[in-house]
Amino acid sequence: MRRLVCIALITLALVFAGATVWRGYVLWMVERDNADIRALAAGQNVARRATANPNALHAHVLFLSWRDNLPEAQEMLAAMGTERPDLLAEVHFAIGNAQMRAAYEQIEANRLEDAVPAVNLAKAAYREALRILPDYRDAKVNLDLAMRLVRDMPRPEAEGEDDPENRPRRLWTDLPGLPRGAP
Amino acid sequence: MRWLLLGLLLPLPVLAQPRIVAENPHGYGWWLGDELVQHIRIDLSDGVSLDPASLPRPRRVDYWLDLRGISARETRDGIELTLSWQNFYSAMEPKRQEVPSSPIRLSNGAEAVLPGFSFVTSPIRPLTAPSSPDQLLPDPEFRLIDPYPHRAGLVGAVFMFVASFAALAWHQAWWPFHARPARPFTRAARRLRRLADPAMQRRLLHRALDAAFGKVMIGEDLSQFLADRPEFASMADRLADFFHGSDAAFFGVGPVVEGDVAALARDLSRIERGQR
Numbered sequence: 200m201r202r203l204v205c206i207a208l209i210t211l212a213l214v215f216a217g218a219t220v221w222r223g224y225v226l227w228m229v230e231r232d233n234a235d236i237r238a239l240a241a242g243q244n245v246a247r248r249a250t251a252n253p254n255a256l257h258a259h260v261l262f263l264s265w266r267d268n269l270p271e272a273q274e275m276l277a278a279m280g281t282e283r284p285d286l287l288a289e290v291h292f293a294i295g296n297a298q299m300r301a302a303y304e305q306i307e308a309n310r311l312e313d314a315v316p317a318v319n320l321a322k323a324a325y326r327e328a329l330r331i332l333p334d335y336r337d338a339k340v341n342l343d344l345a346m347r348l349v350r351d352m353p354r355p356e357a358e359g360e361d362d363p364e365n366r367p368r369r370l371w372t373d374l375p376g377l378p379r380g381a382p
Numbered sequence: 383m384r385w386l387l388l389g390l391l392l393p394l395p396v397l398a399q400p401r402i403v404a405e406n407p408h409g410y411g412w413w414l415g416d417e418l419v420q421h422i423r424i425d426l427s428d429g430v431s432l433d434p435a436s437l438p439r440p441r442r443v444d445y446w447l448d449l450r451g452i453s454a455r456e457t458r459d460g461i462e463l464t465l466s467w468q469n470f471y472s473a474m475e476p477k478r479q480e481v482p483s484s485p486i487r488l489s490n491g492a493e494a495v496l497p498g499f500s501f502v503t504s505p506i507r508p509l510t511a512p513s514s515p516d517q518l519l520p521d522p523e524f525r526l527i528d529p530y531p532h533r534a535g536l537v538g539a540v541f542m543f544v545a546s547f548a549a550l551a552w553h554q555a556w557w558p559f560h561a562r563p564a565r566p567f568t569r570a571a572r573r574l575r576r577l578a579d580p581a582m583q584r585r586l587l588h589r590a591l592d593a594a595f596g597k598v599m600i601g602e603d604l605s606q607f608l609a610d611r612p613e614f615a616s617m618a619d620r621l622a623d624f625f626h627g628s629d630a631a632f633f634g635v636g637p638v639v640e641g642d643v644a645a646l647a648r649d650l651s652r653i654e655r656g657q658r
Contacts, residue, residue, distance in 0.1 A: 201553075201613070201656025208550040215543035222536040229532050240524040254527045261521055289522040296521050303515045326470060329415035330448065333468060337519045339415045343506045346414075346472035347513045351445050 228252075247275065253283040260290045264297040272297070288332035292341070295324030299345060318349040399494055400460070401425040406499035407467075413506055417450065418467040418481075422496055425460040426488070432461055436487035438496070446471035447481065463496070469503055476504045554655050566593035567650035574644045583643040584628050590647070601625035613653055620646055 228250060235245045236258040247259055256279045263272040276290050298321035305314035325342035328335055405421040412418065424432065432454070440449050448468040455462045471479050483498035511517065551557070555565040560572065570590035577583050591599045595607050604622060608615050624646055627639040652658045 201654075202658075203656075204553060205550075205656040208546065208553055211546040212543065212550050215539060215546050218539040219536070219543045222532070222539040226529065226532040226536050229527050229529050233526050233529065236524055236526055252527065254525050258524050261524060265521060286525065289525075293521045296518060299518055300515070326415075329470075330450070330468065333415055333417040335415070337522070339413060339506055340519050342470075343414055343472050344513050344517055351470070351472065353445055 251278075253279050253286050257283075257286040257290055261293050264293045267297055267301065269294065269297055284331045288328040288335050288338065291324045291328035291331065292335065292338045295321045295328065295338070295341060295345075298324060299341065302348070315349050318345050321345050322349070322351070399492065400427075400430075400488065402494060402497065404497045404499070406497075407501060409500065410502045412469055412501050412503045414470060414472050414503070416469050416503075418469060418501060420465045420467065420481075420499065422463040422465065423457070423460060424463070424494070430492075431489045433487040433489055436485070437463070438465075438484040443467075443482065446479070465496070469501070471503050473503045473505045474509055476502050478502050565651070565654055566590040567647060567654045571644070571647040571651040574647050580643065581631065583647075584624075584631060587624070587643055587647050588628065590650075601629065614650065616658075617646075617650060617653065620649075 229252075232248075232252055232255040235248070235251070235255050238245050239258040239262040242262075244262065248255070251259070256275050259275045260272045260279075263269070263275065272290075272294055276287075276294070279287055279290065281287065298317050302314045302317035302321060305311070305317060322342060322345045325338045325345060328338040329342065332338070401424070403423045403425075405423075407418040407420060426432070434454070437452055437454070438449055440451050443449050446469065448470065450466040450468050452466070453464045455464070467481060469479065471477070478500050479502075480500045481498045484496045486494050486496055488494065552559045552562075555562055555568045560569065562569075567590050570586050574583050574586055577586065588599070591607070594611065595603060599607060601622070604618070604625060608618055608621075614621070620641070623639050623641050624643070626636055627641050629635040630638045649658070
């Protein structure tokens with residue numbers, strides 16, 4: 200009995216020693232990520248760590264999108280995963296803002312044909328943010344603003360028709376000379 | 383032949399429309415990006431089910447409308463569908479929008495329609511608000527990770543480690559629990575190491591045995607002691623030799639028995655701490 204208690208106590212002490220080491224390691228990583236986030240917020244770029252958590256990636260994307268480095272920002276976004284939808288929505292919102300800034304630059308330079316695709320990309324980013332977080336009010340306001348610049352229009356083919364999916368029975372082509380698909 | 387035709391026609395009444403009750407979202411007060419949840423209950427007769435392939439897929443239904451998701455739940459007398467729509471119509475003024483209906487198919491071949499609904503969506507910003515760069519809401523804030531739960535976790539783990547280690551030290555009578563009276567053999571074994579005089583060593587171990595027995599213990603009490611503390615049964619012979627040795631050393635009774643008192647005390651101490 201005493202022997203069993205002795206073994207149990209040694210096991211318990213080892214388990215908690217392991218837990219202490221693990222907890223310390225996690226806290227150390229958190230403090231390191233927080234130091235990175237502070238540096239990025241202060242405007243210094245830092246290398247992305249392989250173990251960076253969603254908050255750190257969020258900070259990286261904010262940093263890059265503010266400096267109009269969208270390809271790298273998209274790369275970071277892909278690494279974020281879906282465990283923090285709030286951060287993911289904010290990241291899409293920041294990318295939308297970067298596209299809007301690009302669009303305004305084109306408008307000021309009077310290149311409207313380049314501004315329209317930028318606004319459309321911004322709308323897609325805001326829409327993605329709202330898809331993740333439907334109650335994200337900042338994204339609603341900026342999406343509304345973008346929509347006023349370039350309004351969404353019904354697709355010409357779809358005008359006056361329901362989505363093709365809603366008409367599964369219309370299997371025959373409308374080509375003349377091919378009534379009901381017959382030769 | 384006529385009967386065969388009749389047989390083909392008979393199943394038709396089974397294809398009657400199922401009863402469909404829709405619980406639609408409110409008709410007013412919706413903004414750009416809002417999620418509208420529609421519940422549809424379909425009463426199905428026994429043996430009839432919904433063809434899952436005929437349900438609308440989550441997709442962009444129209445340029446202003448997304449079907450975010452659709453889930454089905456079996457109920458007692460049919461099925462309950464939950465359709466989650468999302469409105470992306472950027473209204474300039476309050477405007478009624480129509481969500482389309484969707485056809486579905488049942489396992490018996492009957493067709494039915496999931497009803498659509500309409501709602502009024504309103505603009506977020508005033509009609510006259512400019513769409514200039516300064517109207518754009520700024521980027522979100524940088525968000526630090528909250529270290530508090532991680533710190534609390536570390537403190538908790540350290541506390542649990544110290545507590546479990548303290549329990550182990552207490553159980554093993556390590557410092558600062560080494561002087562515990564409940565471990566008389568352990569205490570004796572430690573003090574014996576510093577004593578050179580064999581007579582003093584014997585005395586010390588006798589005091590430890592007295593303490594373990596609860597009263598003064600003599601050679602005749604050994605069987606009683608072993609009955610009380612069966613964990614020491616393996617030491618019966620060496621304890622008997624020790625008592626005989628003490629009788630010879632102190633009273634000159636019987637033959638002189640040589641024995642390593644310190645080793646005996648050490649072994650007793652190990653048993654006492656559960657290490658043997």
